[in-house]
Amino acid sequence: MSFALVSRLIEQVGATPAGSTCLVSVDGPGEVEVVATWCDSTGNVVLAVHADAVEIHRGRVADPIAALPEDRRPGYRLWIYTNFHCNLACDYCCVASSPRAVPRVIPVDEFGELIDEAVEAGVRELYLTGGEPFLVLDLDERLTLATSRLPTTVLTNAMVWTGERRRRLERLPREGLTMQISLDSADPDLHDRHRGDGSHAKALAGIHVALDLGFNVRVAATMGSDAGTEEEKLVALFDELGLRDDQRVVRRVARQGVANAGLSVSRASLLPEVCVTADGVWWHPVAAADPAMKVRDSWRPLRATIDEMTDELRAHRLRGDVLASTFPCA
Amino acid sequence: MSEARDELVVGAVAYSANVVPIWEGIRDYFRDSAEPMDFVLYSNYERQVDALLAGHIDLAWNTNVAWVRTLRKSGGTARALATRDTDQTFQTFMIGRKGGGLEGLPSLAGTRVALGSRDSGQARILPLWFLERDGITPKDVELVIFDSDVGKHGDTGRSDLDALRAVTEDEADVAAVGSNTWGALLAGGDAATADLEVVWESEHYNHCNFSALDTLDEDRAEAWVSHLLAMDWDDPDQRRILELEGLRQWKRAELEGYASLTAAMESQGIADGW
Numbered sequence: 001m002s003f004a005l006v007s008r009l010i011e012q013v014g015a016t017p018a019g020s021t022c023l024v025s026v027d028g029p030g031e032v033e034v035v036a037t038w039c040d041s042t043g044n045v046v047l048a049v050h051a052d053a054v055e056i057h058r059g060r061v062a063d064p065i066a067a068l069p070e071d072r073r074p075g076y077r078l079w080i081y082t083n084f085h086c087n088l089a090c091d092y093c094c095v096a097s098s099p100r101a102v103p104r105v106i107p108v109d110e111f112g113e114l115i116d117e118a119v120e121a122g123v124r125e126l127y128l129t130g131g132e133p134f135l136v137l138d139l140d141e142r143l144t145l146a147t148s149r150l151p152t153t154v155l156t157n158a159m160v161w162t163g164e165r166r167r168r169l170e171r172l173p174r175e176g177l178t179m180q181i182s183l184d185s186a187d188p189d190l191h192d193r194h195r196g197d198g199s200h201a202k203a204l205a206g207i208h209v210a211l212d213l214g215f216n217v218r219v220a221a222t223m224g225s226d227a228g229t230e231e232e233k234l235v236a237l238f239d240e241l242g243l244r245d246d247q248r249v250v251r252r253v254a255r256q257g258v259a260n261a262g263l264s265v266s267r268a269s270l271l272p273e274v275c276v277t278a279d280g281v282w283w284h285p286v287a288a289a290d291p292a293m294k295v296r297d298s299w300r301p302l303r304a305t306i307d308e309m310t311d312e313l314r315a316h317r318l319r320g321d322v323l324a325s326t327f328p329c330a
Numbered sequence: 331m332s333e334a335r336d337e338l339v340v341g342a343v344a345y346s347a348n349v350v351p352i353w354e355g356i357r358d359y360f361r362d363s364a365e366p367m368d369f370v371l372y373s374n375y376e377r378q379v380d381a382l383l384a385g386h387i388d389l390a391w392n393t394n395v396a397w398v399r400t401l402r403k404s405g406g407t408a409r410a411l412a413t414r415d416t417d418q419t420f421q422t423f424m425i426g427r428k429g430g431g432l433e434g435l436p437s438l439a440g441t442r443v444a445l446g447s448r449d450s451g452q453a454r455i456l457p458l459w460f461l462e463r464d465g466i467t468p469k470d471v472e473l474v475i476f477d478s479d480v481g482k483h484g485d486t487g488r489s490d491l492d493a494l495r496a497v498t499e500d501e502a503d504v505a506a507v508g509s510n511t512w513g514a515l516l517a518g519g520d521a522a523t524a525d526l527e528v529v530w531e532s533e534h535y536n537h538c539n540f541s542a543l544d545t546l547d548e549d550r551a552e553a554w555v556s557h558l559l560a561m562d563w564d565d566p567d568q569r570r571i572l573e574l575e576g577l578r579q580w581k582r583a584e585l586e587g588y589a590s591l592t593a594a595m596e597s598q599g600i601a602d603g604w
Contacts, residue, residue: 017346017347017348017350017351018347018348019346019347019348020348072499252430254429255429261429262429263427263428263429263525264427264429264524264525265427265525266521266522266524266525267521268520268521268522268524268525269427269498269524269525269526270498271498271499316521316522319518319520320491320495320515320520321491322518323514323515323517323518323520324486324487324488324490324491324511324514324515325346325486325487325488
């Protein structure tokens with residue numbers, strides 16, 4: 001351990017009031033490790049590592065991850081993009097899916113390995129999305145496997161359940177599986193404007209098919225700035241369909257994919273939801289085609305991936321805590 | 331009582347360990363003045379207001395909420411002597427996610443509004459009053475409340491941050507945040523702020539002040555305030571204190587800046603206490 005560095009740490013951190021931060025200059029990864037070890041043994045916290053300095057918080061801090069509800073912590077939920085191609089080409093799609101999109105299907109063997117690691121890593125529930133997941137012909141096998149290990153939700157537009165896909169749909173387990181079906185409005189206009197002519201009627205029919213087959217159905221609406229008072233009408237439809245509160249989702253369009261308007265999102269402003277695609281791991285499923293939101297090229301090992309995302313969230317939260325607490329009103 | 335003491339005693343609330351070096355610095359600055367002072371720290375503003383009214387201290391460094399309460403409990407006889415320049419330009423911002431299409435208070439009808447602690451002027455009391463002034467009652471919105479660090483009157487910034495995070499966690503559409511907290515996050519380069527925007531900002535109002543009762547000798551008060559106002563940004567030692575305390579220049583208090591909070595606390599029935 002470098003005597004000069006430790007002396008500097010004692011001097012600088014010692015002169016920093018508890019709850020405040022200081023920057024200690026370092027020369028290379030070796031010194032960063034010394035600082036981390038020293039902080040750990042003296043009750044201080046490394047907030048951030050910069051190119052030539054380490055930002056240190058004087059005193060221990062409560063773990064901001066522990067303050068989150070369990071189901072909002074990274075790794076509670078695992079999102080899997082089974083594929084990216086879709087029978088629709090919604091004009092707000094956050095990952096630019098369409099019939100022309102490269103499918104990028106996760107191979108079935110890898111899917112199985114991912115589920116195994118998810119269970120091992122303590123994941124509590126799975127969300128499968130796309131693209132339109134039911135375009136993957138063997139989705140029924142994947143869903144059967146997934147639901148045998150963890151509660152699973154699959155997002156769908158409920159429009160492709162015909163022929164062989166309908167027969168496979170009927171064979172799916174009911175226990176542990178939720179069909180989350182997209183429906184953006186009670187009347188066809190708004191829905192069809194963004195998702196394609198005739199898609200509202202088909203989606204509504206799909207909802208009834210799923211309900212009639214005994215599936216647990218959740219209906220999810222995505223609304224943009226032109227939604228107006230559509231949400232009120234949608235609530236009336238939800239009531240008519242007999243949906244409980246936990247079977248209703250209304251969310252806003254994010255400015256991602258092909259959406260040219262919508263909510264601005266980034267890693268810093270979203271709680272991470274670990275999301276695996278054929279291309280790698282992403283911070284959140286709403287931005288699984290945005291290079292800035294890519295965490296890793298490979299999900300393996302999943303536990304380490306979750307830990308990495310948790311550490312990034314923790315560092316950002318700690319920094320925000322310190323910044324907000326600098327209110328000089330003594 | 332104050333005449334019997336050699337030094338004026340100033341009360342302040344220890345909302346953070348950082349306040350100790352600030353008050354030690356201010357005490358040192360007054361050491362060779364006509365009115366040397368010492369300080370006493372309290373755990374919360376209610377305790378400090380009671381101490382001022384009981385004559386345990388001569389001056390109290392009060393938040394705006396503590397000042398309104400002091401004035402009320404003293405029967406209108408308390409005086410606000412001095413304030414920071416930054417206390418005269420305080421604001422509340424309503425912060426939402428960029429691209430959410432919200433602009434102005436009327437646009438918040440039907441949305442989820444996150445508010446801070448019940449004793450925070452900037453994050454709870456005034457935002458509710460500003461909303462009602464624009465015709466938005468609590469029944470017109472879904473309030474998401476964060477009663478964090480109650481007793482500190484919002485000084486720790488904790489409830490502002492909790493409210494702001496409710497926006498990034500999709501638990502709220504907008505958050506009421508004090509201009510100090512929003513400014514600190516922007517100045518510190520908090521990356522989440524890039525996805526957020528001010529959808530409404532209040533007019534300026536006043537925040538902290540040095541409060542005293544009318545029993546404090548006017549000559550002593552004036553001597554103390556005059557020396558305080560003479561603190562010089564260009565003097566390195568004095569500048570250190572000013573920077574820590576978040577101002578460039580001390581000012582005489584102007585009471586008009588407390589009108590909105592006074593009205594808010596009276597309309598919400600919290601002028602005397604909770």
